[in-house]
Amino acid sequence: MSPANSSFGMIRQLRPSDMPRFRDHLLRLDPESRRDRFNGYVDDVFIAGYVERSFAQGATVIGYVEGERVLGAAELHERADQMEPSAEIAFSVERPLQHRGIGGRLFDRLVEQARGFGYTRLLVTTHPDNRAMKALARKHEARLTFEDGEAVGVIELLPPAPLPIGGDAVRSAVVRA
DSSP, X not given: OOXXXXXXXXXXXXXXXXXXXXXXXXXXSOHHHHHHHHTSOOOHHHHHHHHHHHHHTTOEEEEEXXXXXXXXXXXXEEOTTSSSSEEEXXXXXXXXXXXXXXXXXXXXXXXXXXXXXXXXXXXXEXXXXXXXXXXXXXXXXOEEEEETTEEEEEEEOOOXXXXXXXXXXXXXXXXXX
């Protein structure tokens, strides 16, 4: 089944063993999608190194997976240099599957993951012509500005809702442990 005709896949966290599939996904991006993802031209050697660095540096990568192929990805890269707990985000969806809602679903899942990690801000940078990314960012109430020829967005995250745990539930958990 070709990606263009397929309608069955799943969104899941990519494991270190998925690195080759993630790399192959990024290598399959057409020139425009690759430019959108990396905000400029990058070659295959850069992509291979990028994938290695991403996993080695603890990035969270969530993929849209059909069978054994990653066809879309959302990335969360911690930005320890920021005052508030922040991460930079990036997205890619292969051309035959674009404009089918996959990017939005990946974005939603990544936002929930970021909230679970305790991040309070997500940062996104893209070129001004990347309408899909800007639309996704705006959907999540990003404040977009233009700096040095790039669209730069900040998404402020609300913390996850606290879990209501009563005294009996806490005592019960302690007794079982």
